[in-house]
Amino acid sequence: MSERSGAPLLEVHDLVKHFPIRSGFLGRARGRLRAVDGVSLEVRRGESVALVGESGCGKSTTARLILGLLRPTAGRVIFDGQDTGQLDRAGLMRFRRRAQIIFQDPYGSLNPSLTVGAALREALQVHGLARGRAAGRRVAELLEAVGLHADDAGKYPHEFSGGQRQRIGVARALAVEPEFVVADEPVSALDVSVQAQVLNLLADLRERFRLTYLFITHDLSVVRLLADRDAVMYLARVVKLGDCEPLFESPRHPYTRALLSAVPAVDAETRRQRIALAGEVANPAAPPPGCAFHPRCPHPAKDDLCRRVAPALEGGAACHHES
């Protein structure tokens, strides 16, 4: 378990991101797409939190807002007690060193014309962490920390396999000695046998460098392996927040129940009775009134309240009938 009593390293308050929907020659906005609509959560120092949901739920946008890669429409992100929206240039630079990201597609995030060593040295230089000989030693150290060899520094990204490239992505994130790492679907693009190696690596590095993680994933089995707590998102909002174990042992929110039941299991004994959901995820440009999940919700107690009033996130589940 992590240091549960630890102070929050990250606090997110009522984060909102609306994108204008433009059309026509002049590109006038004719509506708003609510990608993130009032997300609040906190990540304590040393903790691993998963942000879970299906495509389009707003989990990746939330991650980008947290790292300041997108500007929020409203809401605040507090990192180590400081509002990241109020930072000056130097403060922002410091924040960008302390908070790093690992992307899903390692190839798309590596510069193909730079050797791995040059890419890592660049990160060290930008943040004034090491130069010359010291930078060379640091690069070797980083490559070995992620399970590669020191002499891999002279190779180009295309000379590596998918799993090795993801290790390079991890090394680059670690190069600047961050405290907080966002991992956005870090193993989704990898082969099954290689996924396990990278997941173990991430678990080891967390211990070794006392990292705080925010995992963005659609895969509940990854959540169970790596996270202490999780936030489940549905249509731009958090519908479940809290410790992970209840999600797997006794899920309460009807969406998380359905999500868990849909995971295909290898062993026949543990295969669950699947809970079917009606229809498809609603359009975030025109979310349904009331609880955003109500048009698909299989809950037997579903009533008029669900259709009119959006439930608050109380007791870990945003549901009128399960909080």
Next chain:
Amino acid sequence: MSAPVLQVNDLRTYFHTADGPVRAVDGVSFSLERGATLGIVGESGCGKSITCLSILRLIDRPGRVEPGSSIRLGDWELLELSEAEMRGVRGNEISMIFQEPMTSLNPVWTIGDQIVEAVRLHRGFGRAAARRRAAEMLGLVGIPKPAARLDDYPHEFSGGMRQRAMIAMALACDPDVLLADEPTTALDVTIQAEILDLLAELQNRLGMAIVFVSHDLGVIAQIADRVIVMYAGQIVEQGATARLFARPRHPYTEGLLRSIPRVTGKVSRLTTIPGGVPSARRWPAGCRFHPRCPYAWERCRAAAPALLGTDRASRCWLEEEPLRRHESGEAAR
């Protein structure tokens, strides 16, 4: 037991490049009965997709299905058909669906017209009858108000609906065999579950045989009656689904099953298979899995094992020397 509808025997598909042959599929054999589902599971580069494309004879140069390979559909040897005859087989007797529906849906044609074209071409339906058939198929795959959706373009459908439309198109001519290559991999888990249910239900109703290719062991466990595990262009293990997953015999299958994270039960570390998938340009000598195998001994480096066994088979010398498994068991754990 009914006669097999599809019989693949010693299928070898090589790509003849300047650097020598790439043996992408290297001696794959299986047979499939009407109404049955065969799962092919493996990682990228193992040859599972090339196997499907070879069955449809969609391999382009420098690739080639090698002489001596055989693909029998009922009484026909597909490898002996002319290209014109083969066009009558594709989309008619054998259909294929893909991971990305937009690869098989034409973006500038309406959904209805694409199905209409297929049934007019293969089944000689008139326009009106073909349109009725198209609406019937869209209804069958669970698209609401099918007649009204016929005139929509693919981009007007959501991801899950496009996958349904592609299935409707693939099944419109009532094929004997449906080849499904990772058809649910790009979908969300709740939509994936719906598509898997839909395929099982359609199979019950229409009786086609399905070859279902996936890297996802859970998906294969759910949909297949029998499973083939592929590694480095070859079948390394085969058997009935439940038994194969409950008691894997090949060290690769065993390693794969141990390395997947589960939603049932909390663990803090996964058991891994060391190394990575080898390149098809140069398969390892001896057993192709030996560099990653926890049990490997001299024999594995020196000689390649055959697929030992029949109904339940494993391409591994452990089949002949089972005691080795326990001797090196400590090292494996």
